[in-house]
Amino acid sequence: MRRNAILILGLAFLLHGGPAFSAINTDIALNPAKGQTILRTQYSRTRKGDDPTDQNRSMTVDAVKLVVVHGITESTAGFLAVPYLDKDLRTVSGGQRVSREASGIGDLKLFLKARLWRKDAPGATTRFALLGGLKLPTGEDDESDAQGRLPPAVRLGSGSWDPLAGIVFTRQTQWYEISQDLVYQVNTGHDDLQFGDFFQHNTGAWVRVWPAESAEWSTPRALHAVLELNGVWQTKHRSGGTIKDSGGYTLFLSPGVQYVTSRWLLEASVQVPIVESLNGNELGTDYNVVVGARTTF
Amino acid sequence: MLRKLLLIGFLTTLLDMGGQTAWAEVTEVELRIDGLSCPFCVFNIEKPLKKLGAAGSLQTNYKEGVVRMGVKPGQSVDLAQFRQAVADTGFTLRAIRLTAIGTVAQWEDHPVLETRGTGQQFLLFKEESKTTLTPEHTIGDPALERRLAGWQSSRTLVKVSGTVHEHQGLPPAMEIETILEVKP
Numbered sequence: 091m092r093r094n095a096i097l098i099l100g101l102a103f104l105l106h107g108g109p110a111f112s113a114i115n116t117d118i119a120l121n122p123a124k125g126q127t128i129l130r131t132q133y134s135r136t137r138k139g140d141d142p143t144d145q146n147r148s149m150t151v152d153a154v155k156l157v158v159v160h161g162i163t164e165s166t167a168g169f170l171a172v173p174y175l176d177k178d179l180r181t182v183s184g185g186q187r188v189s190r191e192a193s194g195i196g197d198l199k200l201f202l203k204a205r206l207w208r209k210d211a212p213g214a215t216t217r218f219a220l221l222g223g224l225k226l227p228t229g230e231d232d233e234s235d236a237q238g239r240l241p242p243a244v245r246l247g248s249g250s251w252d253p254l255a256g257i258v259f260t261r262q263t264q265w266y267e268i269s270q271d272l273v274y275q276v277n278t279g280h281d282d283l284q285f286g287d288f289f290q291h292n293t294g295a296w297v298r299v300w301p302a303e304s305a306e307w308s309t310p311r312a313l314h315a316v317l318e319l320n321g322v323w324q325t326k327h328r329s330g331g332t333i334k335d336s337g338g339y340t341l342f343l344s345p346g347v348q349y350v351t352s353r354w355l356l357e358a359s360v361q362v363p364i365v366e367s368l369n370g371n372e373l374g375t376d377y378n379v380v381v382g383a384r385t386t387f
Numbered sequence: 388m389l390r391k392l393l394l395i396g397f398l399t400t401l402l403d404m405g406g407q408t409a410w411a412e413v414t415e416v417e418l419r420i421d422g423l424s425c426p427f428c429v430f431n432i433e434k435p436l437k438k439l440g441a442a443g444s445l446q447t448n449y450k451e452g453v454v455r456m457g458v459k460p461g462q463s464v465d466l467a468q469f470r471q472a473v474a475d476t477g478f479t480l481r482a483i484r485l486t487a488i489g490t491v492a493q494w495e496d497h498p499v500l501e502t503r504g505t506g507q508q509f510l511l512f513k514e515e516s517k518t519t520l521t522p523e524h525t526i527g528d529p530a531l532e533r534r535l536a537g538w539q540s541s542r543t544l545v546k547v548s549g550t551v552h553e554h555q556g557l558p559p560a561m562e563i564e565t566i567l568e569v570k571p
Contacts, residue, residue, distance in 0.1 A: 121475040123431050164475050210422030210479035212452050262424040264450070304450035310426035352429040386427065 110364060113294025114359040114380060115320045116347045117171060118221055118258050118271050122161035122386065130157040132382030138373040145181045149243065149373055152176040165205040168280055169223065178245050190237060190244050196229040197247040201254065214263040225252040231280060242283060242327060249280030264304050269294040273371060279328065286325035286337045294318040296348060309352050316346035326369060335370030342378070355384040412502040413464045418454045420473060428478070435472040463505055466553060469563040485561065486548040489571060492540040494558060498535045500547050510546070510560040511535065531563070544569040
Protein backbone atom coordinates (compact mmCIF):
# COMPACT_ATOMS: atom_id res chain seq x y z
CA MET A 91 0.00 0.00 0.00
CA ARG A 92 2.66 2.47 1.05
CA ARG A 93 4.73 1.88 -2.09
CA ASN A 94 1.71 2.35 -4.37
CA ALA A 95 0.63 5.43 -2.50
CA ILE A 96 4.06 6.98 -2.84
CA LEU A 97 4.05 6.12 -6.54
CA ILE A 98 0.75 7.92 -7.15
CA LEU A 99 1.88 10.93 -5.13
CA GLY A 100 5.18 10.94 -6.98
CA LEU A 101 3.52 10.91 -10.39
CA ALA A 102 1.48 13.91 -9.41
CA PHE A 103 4.45 15.88 -8.19
CA LEU A 104 6.58 15.12 -11.25
CA LEU A 105 4.20 17.00 -13.50
CA HIS A 106 4.73 20.74 -13.69
CA GLY A 107 2.14 23.48 -13.81
CA GLY A 108 -0.02 25.68 -11.62
CA PRO A 109 -2.52 24.71 -9.01
CA ALA A 110 -6.24 25.20 -9.09
CA PHE A 111 -8.65 26.59 -6.60
CA SER A 112 -11.65 25.13 -4.75
CA ALA A 113 -12.30 23.72 -1.33
CA ILE A 114 -10.14 20.94 0.11
CA ASN A 115 -12.70 18.24 0.81
CA THR A 116 -14.51 18.33 -2.52
CA ASP A 117 -13.21 18.00 -6.05
CA ILE A 118 -16.00 19.34 -8.17
CA ALA A 119 -15.30 23.05 -7.70
CA LEU A 120 -12.08 22.71 -9.73
CA ASN A 121 -12.22 24.90 -12.86
CA PRO A 122 -9.72 24.22 -15.64
CA ALA A 123 -9.39 26.36 -18.76
CA LYS A 124 -9.87 24.87 -22.22
CA GLY A 125 -7.03 22.42 -22.88
CA GLN A 126 -5.75 22.73 -19.33
CA THR A 127 -5.33 19.68 -17.11
CA ILE A 128 -5.40 19.88 -13.35
CA LEU A 129 -3.88 17.08 -11.35
CA ARG A 130 -4.83 16.77 -7.73
CA THR A 131 -3.60 14.21 -5.27
CA GLN A 132 -4.61 13.73 -1.67
CA TYR A 133 -3.68 11.37 1.11
CA SER A 134 -6.28 10.88 3.79
CA ARG A 135 -6.58 8.83 6.95
CA THR A 136 -10.02 8.16 8.36
CA ARG A 137 -10.39 6.69 11.81
CA LYS A 138 -13.67 5.17 12.94
CA GLY A 139 -14.57 3.81 16.35
CA ASP A 140 -17.04 4.35 19.20
CA ASP A 141 -18.43 0.87 18.69
CA PRO A 142 -21.77 0.62 20.49
CA THR A 143 -21.47 -3.20 20.56
CA ASP A 144 -19.18 -5.40 22.66
CA GLN A 145 -17.12 -6.31 19.57
CA ASN A 146 -14.84 -3.35 20.21
CA ARG A 147 -14.61 -2.61 16.49
CA SER A 148 -12.42 0.08 15.01
CA MET A 149 -11.58 0.90 11.44
CA THR A 150 -8.79 2.77 9.70
CA VAL A 151 -8.96 3.77 6.06
CA ASP A 152 -5.84 5.13 4.36
CA ALA A 153 -6.54 6.51 0.92
CA VAL A 154 -4.57 8.12 -1.86
CA LYS A 155 -6.80 9.81 -4.37
CA LEU A 156 -5.69 11.05 -7.76
CA VAL A 157 -8.05 13.42 -9.54
CA VAL A 158 -7.50 14.44 -13.16
CA VAL A 159 -9.58 17.33 -14.47
CA HIS A 160 -9.37 18.42 -18.09
CA GLY A 161 -10.91 21.49 -19.70
CA ILE A 162 -12.72 20.17 -22.77
CA THR A 163 -14.10 23.53 -23.71
CA GLU A 164 -13.92 26.90 -22.03
CA SER A 165 -17.02 25.96 -20.00
CA THR A 166 -16.96 22.14 -19.85
CA ALA A 167 -14.58 19.96 -17.87
CA GLY A 168 -14.16 16.22 -17.54
CA PHE A 169 -13.24 14.67 -14.18
CA LEU A 170 -11.67 11.32 -13.32
CA ALA A 171 -11.13 10.37 -9.69
CA VAL A 172 -9.07 7.29 -8.89
CA PRO A 173 -8.85 6.17 -5.25
CA TYR A 174 -6.32 3.73 -3.85
CA LEU A 175 -7.62 2.36 -0.56
CA ASP A 176 -6.23 0.46 2.37
CA LYS A 177 -8.97 -0.59 4.79
CA ASP A 178 -8.44 -2.30 8.11
CA LEU A 179 -11.35 -3.33 10.32
CA ARG A 180 -10.40 -4.66 13.72
CA THR A 181 -12.83 -6.50 15.90
CA VAL A 182 -13.02 -9.02 18.71
CA SER A 183 -14.41 -12.41 17.82
CA GLY A 184 -14.43 -15.35 20.21
CA GLY A 185 -12.10 -13.49 22.54
CA GLN A 186 -9.57 -13.10 19.72
CA ARG A 187 -8.54 -9.85 18.07
CA VAL A 188 -9.36 -10.15 14.36
CA SER A 189 -8.24 -7.89 11.54
CA ARG A 190 -10.06 -7.81 8.23
CA GLU A 191 -8.22 -5.96 5.54
CA ALA A 192 -8.42 -5.00 1.90
CA SER A 193 -6.26 -2.79 -0.24
CA GLY A 194 -6.26 -1.79 -3.89
CA ILE A 195 -7.94 0.48 -6.42
CA GLY A 196 -11.42 1.55 -5.38
CA ASP A 197 -14.33 2.63 -7.54
CA LEU A 198 -13.47 5.26 -10.14
CA LYS A 199 -15.66 8.27 -10.67
CA LEU A 200 -16.05 9.85 -14.07
CA PHE A 201 -18.12 12.96 -14.61
CA LEU A 202 -18.61 16.10 -16.67
CA LYS A 203 -19.13 19.59 -15.33
CA ALA A 204 -20.76 22.24 -17.50
CA ARG A 205 -20.62 25.86 -16.43
CA LEU A 206 -23.94 27.52 -17.11
CA TRP A 207 -23.24 30.99 -15.82
CA ARG A 208 -20.24 33.19 -15.17
CA LYS A 209 -19.79 36.78 -14.09
CA ASP A 210 -16.31 38.26 -13.99
CA ALA A 211 -15.22 41.53 -12.43
CA PRO A 212 -11.79 42.99 -11.73
CA GLY A 213 -10.13 40.49 -9.38
CA ALA A 214 -13.27 38.42 -8.91
CA THR A 215 -15.37 35.73 -10.54
CA THR A 216 -18.71 34.07 -9.80
CA ARG A 217 -19.68 30.79 -11.44
CA PHE A 218 -22.48 28.24 -11.45
CA ALA A 219 -22.25 24.78 -12.97
CA LEU A 220 -24.06 21.47 -13.29
CA LEU A 221 -22.41 18.08 -13.23
CA GLY A 222 -23.34 14.53 -14.07
CA GLY A 223 -21.41 11.29 -14.16
CA LEU A 224 -20.95 7.72 -13.13
CA LYS A 225 -19.20 5.71 -10.45
CA LEU A 226 -17.61 2.67 -12.09
CA PRO A 227 -17.33 -0.76 -10.41
CA THR A 228 -13.52 -0.93 -10.56
CA GLY A 229 -13.00 -1.78 -6.91
CA GLU A 230 -12.98 -5.39 -5.73
CA ASP A 231 -16.38 -6.19 -4.23
CA ASP A 232 -16.28 -9.94 -3.56
CA GLU A 233 -12.96 -10.40 -1.79
CA SER A 234 -12.84 -12.92 1.06
CA ASP A 235 -10.52 -13.76 3.92
CA ALA A 236 -10.37 -16.57 6.47
CA GLN A 237 -13.54 -15.24 8.05
CA GLY A 238 -15.48 -15.36 4.78
CA ARG A 239 -16.57 -12.61 2.39
CA LEU A 240 -15.50 -9.20 3.59
CA PRO A 241 -18.23 -7.07 5.12
CA PRO A 242 -19.53 -4.20 2.94
CA ALA A 243 -17.61 -1.52 4.87
CA VAL A 244 -14.27 -3.20 4.10
CA ARG A 245 -14.88 -3.88 0.42
CA LEU A 246 -13.02 -1.69 -2.02
CA GLY A 247 -15.95 -1.27 -4.38
CA SER A 248 -19.70 -1.63 -4.55
CA GLY A 249 -19.75 -3.67 -7.77
CA SER A 250 -22.40 -1.39 -9.20
CA TRP A 251 -22.62 1.31 -11.87
CA ASP A 252 -23.94 4.31 -10.02
CA PRO A 253 -25.03 7.60 -11.65
CA LEU A 254 -24.44 10.89 -9.87
CA ALA A 255 -25.50 14.48 -10.47
CA GLY A 256 -24.97 17.80 -8.75
CA ILE A 257 -24.62 21.55 -8.82
CA VAL A 258 -21.69 23.83 -7.96
CA PHE A 259 -21.56 27.50 -7.10
CA THR A 260 -18.35 29.45 -6.50
CA ARG A 261 -17.63 33.08 -5.76
CA GLN A 262 -13.96 33.95 -5.61
CA THR A 263 -12.04 37.17 -5.18
CA GLN A 264 -8.38 37.81 -4.44
CA TRP A 265 -9.37 37.96 -0.76
CA TYR A 266 -11.89 35.19 -0.22
CA GLU A 267 -13.83 32.37 -1.78
CA ILE A 268 -17.14 30.80 -0.96
CA SER A 269 -18.33 27.65 -2.66
CA GLN A 270 -21.31 25.37 -2.37
CA ASP A 271 -21.85 22.04 -4.03
CA LEU A 272 -24.59 19.45 -3.79
CA VAL A 273 -24.18 15.96 -5.22
CA TYR A 274 -26.56 13.01 -5.24
CA GLN A 275 -25.43 9.50 -6.15
CA VAL A 276 -27.93 6.75 -6.89
CA ASN A 277 -26.53 3.37 -5.90
CA THR A 278 -27.95 0.68 -8.14
CA GLY A 279 -26.74 -2.45 -6.36
CA HIS A 280 -24.86 -5.56 -7.38
CA ASP A 281 -25.41 -9.23 -6.55
CA ASP A 282 -27.42 -9.30 -3.36
CA LEU A 283 -26.40 -5.91 -1.98
CA GLN A 284 -27.43 -2.37 -2.81
CA PHE A 285 -25.54 0.34 -0.96
CA GLY A 286 -27.63 3.27 0.16
CA ASP A 287 -27.83 6.39 -2.04
CA PHE A 288 -25.47 9.23 -1.16
CA PHE A 289 -26.22 12.91 -0.81
CA GLN A 290 -23.26 15.15 -0.13
CA HIS A 291 -23.25 18.86 0.53
CA ASN A 292 -20.08 20.88 0.85
CA THR A 293 -19.90 24.49 1.91
CA GLY A 294 -16.40 25.89 1.65
CA ALA A 295 -14.83 29.23 2.40
CA TRP A 296 -11.34 30.61 2.57
CA VAL A 297 -9.88 33.96 3.38
CA ARG A 298 -6.43 35.14 2.43
CA VAL A 299 -4.41 35.66 5.57
CA TRP A 300 -1.15 36.48 3.77
CA PRO A 301 0.01 38.66 2.10
CA ALA A 302 -1.76 41.83 3.19
CA GLU A 303 -1.26 43.35 -0.28
CA SER A 304 -1.67 41.49 -3.57
CA ALA A 305 1.36 41.10 -5.77
CA GLU A 306 1.61 43.50 -8.68
CA TRP A 307 4.30 42.72 -11.23
CA SER A 308 5.67 39.68 -9.40
CA THR A 309 4.64 36.07 -8.93
CA PRO A 310 1.66 35.96 -6.56
CA ARG A 311 1.64 33.74 -3.51
CA ALA A 312 -1.01 33.40 -0.84
CA LEU A 313 -1.83 31.60 2.36
CA HIS A 314 -5.49 30.77 2.85
CA ALA A 315 -7.30 29.86 6.05
CA VAL A 316 -10.02 27.42 5.09
CA LEU A 317 -13.22 26.39 6.81
CA GLU A 318 -15.64 23.87 5.37
CA LEU A 319 -18.84 22.13 6.35
CA ASN A 320 -19.04 18.73 4.68
CA GLY A 321 -22.25 16.76 5.06
CA VAL A 322 -22.82 13.15 4.03
CA TRP A 323 -26.25 11.57 4.16
CA GLN A 324 -26.82 7.98 3.11
CA THR A 325 -29.93 5.87 2.90
CA LYS A 326 -29.87 2.36 4.35
CA HIS A 327 -28.28 -0.46 2.40
CA ARG A 328 -30.63 -3.07 1.00
CA SER A 329 -30.16 -6.81 0.81
CA GLY A 330 -33.60 -8.34 0.51
CA GLY A 331 -34.86 -5.78 3.00
CA THR A 332 -33.13 -2.76 4.47
CA ILE A 333 -30.07 -3.30 6.63
CA LYS A 334 -30.70 -1.52 9.91
CA ASP A 335 -27.03 -0.95 10.77
CA SER A 336 -26.41 1.30 7.79
CA GLY A 337 -27.04 4.80 6.50
CA GLY A 338 -27.41 8.02 8.42
CA TYR A 339 -26.01 11.52 8.41
CA THR A 340 -22.67 13.00 9.40
CA LEU A 341 -21.72 16.67 9.26
CA PHE A 342 -18.03 17.51 9.46
CA LEU A 343 -16.46 20.80 10.46
CA SER A 344 -13.26 20.98 8.48
CA PRO A 345 -10.68 23.66 9.21
CA GLY A 346 -7.69 23.73 6.90
CA VAL A 347 -4.95 25.69 5.26
CA GLN A 348 -3.79 26.22 1.68
CA TYR A 349 -0.55 27.65 0.34
CA VAL A 350 -0.90 28.79 -3.24
CA THR A 351 1.61 29.97 -5.80
CA SER A 352 1.09 30.44 -9.51
CA ARG A 353 2.43 26.91 -10.04
CA TRP A 354 1.41 24.83 -7.01
CA LEU A 355 -1.12 24.48 -4.28
CA LEU A 356 -0.44 22.61 -1.04
CA GLU A 357 -3.28 21.96 1.38
CA ALA A 358 -4.22 20.22 4.60
CA SER A 359 -7.46 19.77 6.49
CA VAL A 360 -8.88 17.93 9.48
CA GLN A 361 -12.49 16.79 9.40
CA VAL A 362 -14.18 16.50 12.77
CA PRO A 363 -17.78 15.28 13.02
CA ILE A 364 -20.03 17.81 14.72
CA VAL A 365 -23.32 16.09 13.90
CA GLU A 366 -23.54 12.32 13.70
CA SER A 367 -26.84 10.55 13.36
CA LEU A 368 -26.13 6.99 12.33
CA ASN A 369 -28.46 4.00 12.18
CA GLY A 370 -28.11 0.93 14.37
CA ASN A 371 -24.66 -0.21 15.44
CA GLU A 372 -22.59 1.70 12.90
CA LEU A 373 -19.12 2.94 13.69
CA GLY A 374 -18.85 6.69 14.07
CA THR A 375 -16.02 8.74 12.55
CA ASP A 376 -13.41 9.99 15.00
CA TYR A 377 -11.56 12.16 12.50
CA ASN A 378 -10.37 12.40 8.92
CA VAL A 379 -7.04 13.99 8.08
CA VAL A 380 -6.28 15.14 4.54
CA VAL A 381 -3.08 16.46 2.97
CA GLY A 382 -2.69 17.11 -0.70
CA ALA A 383 -1.31 19.03 -3.62
CA ARG A 384 -2.53 20.31 -6.94
CA THR A 385 -0.77 21.23 -10.10
CA THR A 386 -1.73 22.02 -13.67
CA PHE A 387 -0.18 21.70 -17.08
CA MET B 388 -19.34 61.18 -43.73
CA LEU B 389 -16.57 60.55 -41.25
CA ARG B 390 -18.81 61.32 -38.33
CA LYS B 391 -21.27 58.68 -39.55
CA LEU B 392 -18.51 56.18 -40.08
CA LEU B 393 -17.19 56.70 -36.58
CA LEU B 394 -20.66 56.51 -35.11
CA ILE B 395 -21.25 53.23 -36.96
CA GLY B 396 -17.88 52.11 -35.73
CA PHE B 397 -18.66 52.79 -32.10
CA LEU B 398 -22.01 51.05 -32.37
CA THR B 399 -20.54 48.00 -34.02
CA THR B 400 -17.83 47.97 -31.39
CA LEU B 401 -20.48 47.65 -28.75
CA LEU B 402 -22.27 44.91 -30.66
CA ASP B 403 -19.33 42.98 -31.99
CA MET B 404 -15.98 43.10 -30.27
CA GLY B 405 -14.66 39.99 -32.01
CA GLY B 406 -13.98 38.80 -35.47
CA GLN B 407 -11.84 41.43 -37.09
CA THR B 408 -8.17 40.80 -37.34
CA ALA B 409 -5.92 43.81 -36.80
CA TRP B 410 -2.44 43.17 -38.11
CA ALA B 411 0.00 45.72 -36.87
CA GLU B 412 3.52 46.35 -35.87
CA VAL B 413 3.12 46.91 -32.21
CA THR B 414 5.77 47.07 -29.52
CA GLU B 415 3.63 46.28 -26.48
CA VAL B 416 0.18 44.88 -25.70
CA GLU B 417 -1.66 45.23 -22.42
CA LEU B 418 -4.69 43.06 -21.76
CA ARG B 419 -7.05 44.15 -19.00
CA ILE B 420 -8.71 40.96 -17.81
CA ASP B 421 -11.58 40.45 -15.38
CA GLY B 422 -11.78 37.31 -13.23
CA LEU B 423 -8.13 36.97 -12.19
CA SER B 424 -8.91 36.04 -8.61
CA CYS B 425 -6.24 33.57 -7.53
CA PRO B 426 -2.48 33.15 -7.95
CA PHE B 427 -2.73 30.26 -10.37
CA CYS B 428 -5.00 32.34 -12.62
CA VAL B 429 -1.74 34.04 -13.60
CA PHE B 430 -0.36 30.76 -14.89
CA ASN B 431 -3.65 29.97 -16.63
CA ILE B 432 -3.72 33.24 -18.52
CA GLU B 433 -0.01 33.41 -19.35
CA LYS B 434 0.18 29.87 -20.74
CA PRO B 435 -1.87 30.44 -23.93
CA LEU B 436 -0.46 33.93 -24.45
CA LYS B 437 3.10 32.60 -24.41
CA LYS B 438 2.16 30.33 -27.30
CA LEU B 439 1.31 33.28 -29.55
CA GLY B 440 4.05 33.82 -32.10
CA ALA B 441 4.38 37.52 -31.34
CA ALA B 442 4.85 37.02 -27.62
CA GLY B 443 8.10 38.31 -26.22
CA SER B 444 8.35 39.24 -22.56
CA LEU B 445 5.25 38.62 -20.46
CA GLN B 446 4.37 40.14 -17.10
CA THR B 447 1.15 40.02 -15.11
CA ASN B 448 -0.07 42.56 -12.60
CA TYR B 449 -2.19 40.24 -10.51
CA LYS B 450 -3.56 42.99 -8.31
CA GLU B 451 -4.86 45.06 -11.23
CA GLY B 452 -5.68 42.21 -13.61
CA VAL B 453 -3.33 43.41 -16.35
CA VAL B 454 -1.13 41.25 -18.58
CA ARG B 455 1.63 43.16 -20.37
CA MET B 456 3.26 41.51 -23.36
CA GLY B 457 6.29 42.76 -25.20
CA VAL B 458 6.04 42.02 -28.92
CA LYS B 459 8.98 40.45 -30.68
CA PRO B 460 10.59 42.86 -33.16
CA GLY B 461 9.18 42.50 -36.65
CA GLN B 462 6.24 40.38 -35.49
CA SER B 463 2.66 41.29 -36.35
CA VAL B 464 -0.06 41.21 -33.72
CA ASP B 465 -3.45 39.64 -34.33
CA LEU B 466 -5.96 41.11 -31.87
CA ALA B 467 -8.43 38.29 -32.52
CA GLN B 468 -5.88 35.82 -31.15
CA PHE B 469 -5.82 37.69 -27.84
CA ARG B 470 -9.58 37.64 -27.63
CA GLN B 471 -9.67 33.91 -28.35
CA ALA B 472 -6.87 33.08 -25.92
CA VAL B 473 -8.57 34.91 -23.07
CA ALA B 474 -11.98 33.45 -23.92
CA ASP B 475 -10.55 29.92 -23.83
CA THR B 476 -9.22 30.41 -20.32
CA GLY B 477 -12.68 31.31 -19.07
CA PHE B 478 -11.83 34.88 -18.12
CA THR B 479 -13.26 38.11 -19.52
CA LEU B 480 -11.21 40.50 -21.66
CA ARG B 481 -12.19 44.02 -20.67
CA ALA B 482 -9.82 46.01 -22.89
CA ILE B 483 -6.76 45.85 -25.11
CA ARG B 484 -4.20 48.62 -24.90
CA LEU B 485 -1.47 48.87 -27.51
CA THR B 486 1.72 50.77 -27.96
CA ALA B 487 2.59 51.15 -31.64
CA ILE B 488 5.14 53.07 -33.68
CA GLY B 489 4.35 54.62 -37.05
CA THR B 490 3.58 57.78 -38.98
CA VAL B 491 0.46 59.91 -39.08
CA ALA B 492 -1.60 59.58 -42.26
CA GLN B 493 -5.17 60.21 -43.39
CA TRP B 494 -8.08 57.83 -43.82
CA GLU B 495 -11.28 59.40 -45.12
CA ASP B 496 -10.02 62.80 -43.89
CA HIS B 497 -9.36 61.41 -40.44
CA PRO B 498 -5.92 61.09 -38.85
CA VAL B 499 -4.65 57.55 -38.53
CA LEU B 500 -1.51 55.98 -37.20
CA GLU B 501 0.08 54.01 -40.02
CA THR B 502 2.38 51.56 -38.34
CA ARG B 503 5.91 51.14 -39.45
CA GLY B 504 6.54 48.16 -41.65
CA THR B 505 3.09 46.61 -41.86
CA GLY B 506 1.15 49.73 -42.83
CA GLN B 507 -1.68 48.80 -40.46
CA GLN B 508 -3.86 51.81 -39.72
CA PHE B 509 -5.46 52.91 -36.47
CA LEU B 510 -8.02 55.70 -36.39
CA LEU B 511 -6.81 58.17 -33.78
CA PHE B 512 -9.18 59.92 -31.43
CA LYS B 513 -9.63 61.10 -27.89
CA GLU B 514 -12.36 59.89 -25.58
CA GLU B 515 -14.01 63.32 -25.63
CA SER B 516 -14.46 63.11 -29.38
CA LYS B 517 -17.53 60.96 -28.81
CA THR B 518 -19.37 64.09 -27.78
CA THR B 519 -17.46 66.90 -29.45
CA LEU B 520 -16.82 65.35 -32.85
CA THR B 521 -17.33 67.77 -35.73
CA PRO B 522 -16.23 67.62 -39.36
CA GLU B 523 -13.64 70.28 -38.53
CA HIS B 524 -12.41 68.73 -35.32
CA THR B 525 -12.48 64.96 -35.71
CA ILE B 526 -10.02 64.31 -32.89
CA GLY B 527 -11.81 66.41 -30.33
CA ASP B 528 -8.60 68.18 -29.30
CA PRO B 529 -7.60 71.11 -31.60
CA ALA B 530 -4.07 71.32 -30.21
CA LEU B 531 -3.51 67.63 -30.80
CA GLU B 532 -4.98 67.93 -34.29
CA ARG B 533 -2.44 70.60 -35.13
CA ARG B 534 0.40 68.46 -33.81
CA LEU B 535 -0.82 65.47 -35.80
CA ALA B 536 -1.07 67.57 -38.96
CA GLY B 537 2.50 68.75 -38.44
CA TRP B 538 3.78 65.22 -37.87
CA GLN B 539 1.88 64.06 -40.94
CA SER B 540 3.43 66.64 -43.22
CA SER B 541 6.91 66.01 -41.87
CA ARG B 542 6.48 62.19 -41.89
CA THR B 543 7.68 62.18 -38.30
CA LEU B 544 7.77 58.83 -36.54
CA VAL B 545 5.51 58.78 -33.46
CA LYS B 546 4.85 56.30 -30.69
CA VAL B 547 1.23 56.05 -29.60
CA SER B 548 -0.28 54.21 -26.63
CA GLY B 549 -3.98 53.74 -26.16
CA THR B 550 -6.94 51.45 -25.86
CA VAL B 551 -8.04 49.80 -29.09
CA HIS B 552 -11.61 49.36 -30.30
CA GLU B 553 -12.31 47.15 -33.27
CA HIS B 554 -14.90 48.07 -35.88
CA GLN B 555 -16.67 46.18 -38.63
CA GLY B 556 -15.62 47.65 -41.96
CA LEU B 557 -13.38 50.28 -40.46
CA PRO B 558 -9.80 50.33 -39.27
CA PRO B 559 -9.48 49.74 -35.55
CA ALA B 560 -9.56 52.92 -33.52
CA MET B 561 -7.15 53.89 -30.79
CA GLU B 562 -7.99 56.22 -27.95
CA ILE B 563 -4.82 58.23 -27.53
CA GLU B 564 -3.41 58.11 -24.02
CA THR B 565 0.11 59.16 -24.90
CA ILE B 566 1.71 60.21 -28.17
CA LEU B 567 5.38 61.00 -28.45
CA GLU B 568 7.73 61.91 -31.25
CA VAL B 569 10.31 59.21 -31.83
CA LYS B 570 13.80 60.46 -32.49
CA PRO B 571 15.41 58.68 -35.42
